[in-house]
Amino acid sequence: MPLQQGSARARQRTVLLVGIAVLLAALVLAVVLASLLTHGRHEVSPQMLKWKDRGTTKNLQEVIVGRCYNYITAQHPELGDKDCLKIWESLKDAFIYKNPCNITPEDYQPLMELASHPIPCNKSLFWSKTNDLVHRYTKSNQNFLTLEDTLLGYMADRVSWCGDPSAPGINYESCPKRNECESNPGSVFWKMASKMFAEAACGVVQVMLNGSVEAGAFRSSSIFGSIEIFNLDPDKVTEVHIWLMQNIGGPQSESCSGQSIQRLINILEERNFKIICEDNYRPVQLLQCVHNPDHTDCRLCTNSSAIP
Amino acid sequence: MMSLFSPLLFVSVLCMNSFSAVQGKKWKGEGTTQNLESIVIGRCYEYIRLVNPAVGEKNCSQIWEAFKNAFINKDPCNILPEDYELFINLTFHTIPPNKSLFWENNQLLVTSLAARGRRYMSVGDTLFGFLADFLIWCGQADSPGLDYESCPTMAECENNAVDSFWRIASVTYAKHSSGVVQVLLNGSAEGGAYPQPGFFADYEIPNFQKDKISQVVIWVVDDIEGPDRDSCGTNSVKTLETRLKTLGFDVTCTDNYKSVMFLLCLDYPDHSKCAFASSAPAAQRGPISSDRGGSWNKLMFVSFAGFLFRFALVY
Numbered sequence: 011m012p013l014q015q016g017s018a019r020a021r022q023r024t025v026l027l028v029g030i031a032v033l034l035a036a037l038v039l040a041v042v043l044a045s046l047l048t049h050g051r052h053e054v055s056p057q058m059l060k061w062k063d064r065g066t067t068k069n070l071q072e073v074i075v076g077r078c079y080n081y082i083t084a085q086h087p088e089l090g091d092k093d094c095l096k097i098w099e100s101l102k103d104a105f106i107y108k109n110p111c112n113i114t115p116e117d118y119q120p121l122m123e124l125a126s127h128p129i130p131c132n133k134s135l136f137w138s139k140t141n142d143l144v145h146r147y148t149k150s151n152q153n154f155l156t157l158e159d160t161l162l163g164y165m166a167d168r169v170s171w172c173g174d175p176s177a178p179g180i181n182y183e184s185c186p187k188r189n190e191c192e193s194n195p196g197s198v199f200w201k202m203a204s205k206m207f208a209e210a211a212c213g214v215v216q217v218m219l220n221g222s223v224e225a226g227a228f229r230s231s232s233i234f235g236s237i238e239i240f241n242l243d244p245d246k247v248t249e250v251h252i253w254l255m256q257n258i259g260g261p262q263s264e265s266c267s268g269q270s271i272q273r274l275i276n277i278l279e280e281r282n283f284k285i286i287c288e289d290n291y292r293p294v295q296l297l298q299c300v301h302n303p304d305h306t307d308c309r310l311c312t313n314s315s316a317i318p
Numbered sequence: 319m320m321s322l323f324s325p326l327l328f329v330s331v332l333c334m335n336s337f338s339a340v341q342g343k344k345w346k347g348e349g350t351t352q353n354l355e356s357i358v359i360g361r362c363y364e365y366i367r368l369v370n371p372a373v374g375e376k377n378c379s380q381i382w383e384a385f386k387n388a389f390i391n392k393d394p395c396n397i398l399p400e401d402y403e404l405f406i407n408l409t410f411h412t413i414p415p416n417k418s419l420f421w422e423n424n425q426l427l428v429t430s431l432a433a434r435g436r437r438y439m440s441v442g443d444t445l446f447g448f449l450a451d452f453l454i455w456c457g458q459a460d461s462p463g464l465d466y467e468s469c470p471t472m473a474e475c476e477n478n479a480v481d482s483f484w485r486i487a488s489v490t491y492a493k494h495s496s497g498v499v500q501v502l503l504n505g506s507a508e509g510g511a512y513p514q515p516g517f518f519a520d521y522e523i524p525n526f527q528k529d530k531i532s533q534v535v536i537w538v539v540d541d542i543e544g545p546d547r548d549s550c551g552t553n554s555v556k557t558l559e560t561r562l563k564t565l566g567f568d569v570t571c572t573d574n575y576k577s578v579m580f581l582l583c584l585d586y587p588d589h590s591k592c593a594f595a596s597s598a599p600a601a602q603r604g605p606i607s608s609d610r611g612g613s614w615n616k617l618m619f620v621s622f623a624g625f626l627f628r629f630a631l632v633y
Contacts, residue, residue: 067367067368068363069363069367069378072359072360072362072378073360073364073367076356076358076360076361077360079353079360080357083351083352083357084351084357094356146433147584149430150430168368169368292587292588293583293587296584296587296592297581297584299576299577300578301437303576303579303580304576308580309594310576310592310593310595311593
């Protein structure tokens with residue numbers, strides 16, 4: 011009987027030891043699994059979708075609100091009744107906590123209404139593939155306004171934003187590129203804002219196109235070619251002036267007599283607009299010469315000794 | 319009763335008039351820019367995230383506090399440049415060599431030329447200048463609030479919040495400029511292209527570092543339709559050149575520097591000073607119009623006349 015008692019106790023001890031060993035093993039496994047899983051996700055908020063383009067601009071709220079007040083207070087006091095905080099809230103509500111591939115124009119409707127303002131006639135300046143030049147021009151010459159010189163465009167220029175269904179609802183890591191999904195917050199915004207900018211235009215409108223791009227100065231796939239020209243109101247807009255700018259020193263890929271320009275002219279004429287096209291519109295060419303002063307295309311008459 | 323009433327009325331009206339004069343604006347200048355805090359903080363993030371991310375991470379709330387504390391709760395006529403020292407320390411960043419652009423009497427031109435710091439970095443393109451450019455601010459003694467009604471002008475008191483700010487900003491900017499530095503002067507300005515007193519004369523030149531600056535390039539540009547009051551080697555510009563050379567700097571001076579001429583020409587594209595010498599290829603690029611309502615013929619005539627005129631100018 012003492013032998014039987016001794017072996018029962020030994021069995022009990024063994025079971026206990028095995029139990030503890032199993033528990034320890036399970037604990038170790040759990041720790042290893044947990045660290046593996048979190049290590050894979052520690053750079054990104056848990057469960058946020060991953061995209062190919064840059065994420066939401068950091069401190070977006072401060073930038074947007076600051077730009078709104080800067081625009082109104084410093085440049086356009088006649089818009090003094092705009093509520094910049096409300097405008098920011100309406101922008102945020104358009105995309106926060108939403109899947110960034112499911113954005114609709116309705117999401118931006120409140121923002122568009124709060125931030126839109128009238129545009130004086132004869133001042134609308136559209137553009138395609140001339141981003142740098144056209145905005146240098148409007149900074150120097152207050153007679154024309156691009157979309158980026160209106161409150162909406164001014165606030166949104168060069169910043170990016172997108173949401174995500176999981177907290178905190180804004181994705182600062184990445185946002186969808188156009189080819190990942192068309193209905194992303196940025197694309198939907200700019201399409202809508204461009205449409206409204208075109209609808210608001212009146213009198214003579216201008217467009218600056220690039221005569222040095224291989225693919226042609228006018229492209230049907232651009233926002234100008236696919237949205238803006240079709241939203242100009244023939245009852246309000248009388249003429250379209252095309253400024254076809256070539257880079258100083260070329261290449262001179264296209265001029266006013268070029269194919270894509272002819273296509274543009276046909277589309278506009280069908281909508282009953284009068285069109286004037288000018289190669290290398292002088293004031294803008296002067297601007298191009300600022301940083302190419304010694305180029306032969308930029309020689310001023312005053313430099314020649316023949317002029318009295 | 320009546321005999322007492324009219325003088326009483328008269329006196330009370332007088333008092334009311336002087337009372338309203340006191341209740342009216344304290345100072346002659348415009349008041350603090352509305353929403354100053356949001357604008358300054360917004361500009362701070364705009365700068366570090368978008369304009370010049372190379373300056374790295376900055377604490378924009380802390381920067382705003384330092385800015386505000388320089389002038390709130392103080393006599394608005396007793397703000398000294400040193401009051402902004404913490405602000406300057408928090409916003410300081412190096413200025414790339416050869417990019418400094420000093421100026422007098424041509425701020426808008428400088429803004430266009432500098433292209434937001436991509437070509438040149440004027441004081442308004444540094445973080446500390448960017449935050450304050452075109453803004454107005456002042457406080458009041460014994461109150462933590464900003465004065466939105468009015469702020470003192472230079473004429474009312476020199477040590478006002480805005481001018482003291484630009485003094486220390488200019489000093490800092492000049493001290494940390496290096497390589498080739500440029501200065502753009504207005505040859506049509508009354509009082510001379512190189513104004514004395516002036517920020518450039520009193521706060522910037524005295525802080526040029528001899529061991530850091532390799533050359534000073536002076537550009538004197540007249541307004542397109544302005545008089546040619548000053549140019550290189552004459553009047554105030556001569557004074558400037560002499561002063562810099564005496565200080566030991568290598569100095570060059572150019573009249574009507576071409577790049578700037580083009581900028582001025584933007585507002586006067588048809589002025590004779592702005593006519594292009596290369597007219598032959600330009601003539602082929604006359605405007606093309608669509609045939610609508612008889613305007614084609616008018617346009618052909620106008621462009622032909624324009625071509626003839628330009629042709630006549632060249633020859």
